[in-house]
Amino acid sequence: MYIDAHSHLDFYGKNIERAIKDINNNQILTLAMSMDIESYNKNKVYAKKSKYIKPCFGIHPWKAHEFKNRLTTLIPYIEESEIIGEIGLDFIWSEGSHTYTKQREVFYFILEESVKRNKVINLHTKGAEDEIYNALKKYDYSKAIIHWYSGDLKTLDKYINLGCYFTISVDLGYSDITNKILDRIPMERLLVETDGPEALEWVNGEYAYPSIIKDLVKKICNYKSLSLHELNKLIEDNYNSIMSL
Numbered sequence: 001m002y003i004d005a006h007s008h009l010d011f012y013g014k015n016i017e018r019a020i021k022d023i024n025n026n027q028i029l030t031l032a033m034s035m036d037i038e039s040y041n042k043n044k045v046y047a048k049k050s051k052y053i054k055p056c057f058g059i060h061p062w063k064a065h066e067f068k069n070r071l072t073t074l075i076p077y078i079e080e081s082e083i084i085g086e087i088g089l090d091f092i093w094s095e096g097s098h099t100y101t102k103q104r105e106v107f108y109f110i111l112e113e114s115v116k117r118n119k120v121i122n123l124h125t126k127g128a129e130d131e132i133y134n135a136l137k138k139y140d141y142s143k144a145i146i147h148w149y150s151g152d153l154k155t156l157d158k159y160i161n162l163g164c165y166f167t168i169s170v171d172l173g174y175s176d177i178t179n180k181i182l183d184r185i186p187m188e189r190l191l192v193e194t195d196g197p198e199a200l201e202w203v204n205g206e207y208a209y210p211s212i213i214k215d216l217v218k219k220i221c222n223y224k225s226l227s228l229h230e231l232n233k234l235i236e237d238n239y240n241s242i243m244s245l
């Protein structure tokens with residue numbers, strides 16, 4: 001079995017049936033991140049078609065400023081969802097600094113409610129690596145998957161020391177910094193992800209179906225001189241270990 005620790009299935013749009021078939025045929029346990037409530041509801045529908053799809057509730061930092069209701073209305077979703085994501089802060093690719101206050105309001109609320117309930121959280125840290133580290137440190141919370149980390153290595157070390165888990169994404173082989181990050185992440189905290197159909201497209205122009213995760217796993221096998229069986233077993237162990245923290 002493969003594990004895709006961060007994907008966006010609703011981004012497949014009209015191609016969703018083919019994507020679900022690909023997940024089922026290749027047995028890819030998929031953590032289906034949500035952008036908002038609407039996206040979470042879609043993920044729940046997809047999960048009815050595949051035992052490998054795990055819908056995860058979150059409000060993405062790009063969507064936080066659109067959330068107008070009371071934050072407490074999010075609690076039932078947080079309670080229901082075993083894994084929370086995608087949540088975080090983005091000070092680079094968001095719509096601009098006018099969204100920061102709302103981003104923080106939504107993120108800190110969901111973070112606190114998730115920590116209280118001992119949920120695994122799947123984090124977007126773009127340009128906010130230090131701030132999010134400080135937030136986790138405040139709770140001494142390591143039940144966190146840092147998705148596609150791309151900050152500096154000094155802050156990466158702080159997350160490592162705190163005990164967090166990390167995904168390597170589809171830019172491996174295209175980015176020197178990703179190689180350096182892979183060198184640094186302890187193998188017992190390593191996970192992999194596709195980030196949906198458009199992430200690889202952003203890297204090399206190729207639209208990706210979920211089984212692209214197999215290419216990524218193969219690349220890491222070569223890089224770390226591990227067999228496919230060894231690496232898949234390691235990733236599965238890592239996933240089970242964060243889930244049972």
Ligand SMILES: [Zn+2]
Pocket residue numbers: 006007008033086195
């Ligand atoms: Zn994402």
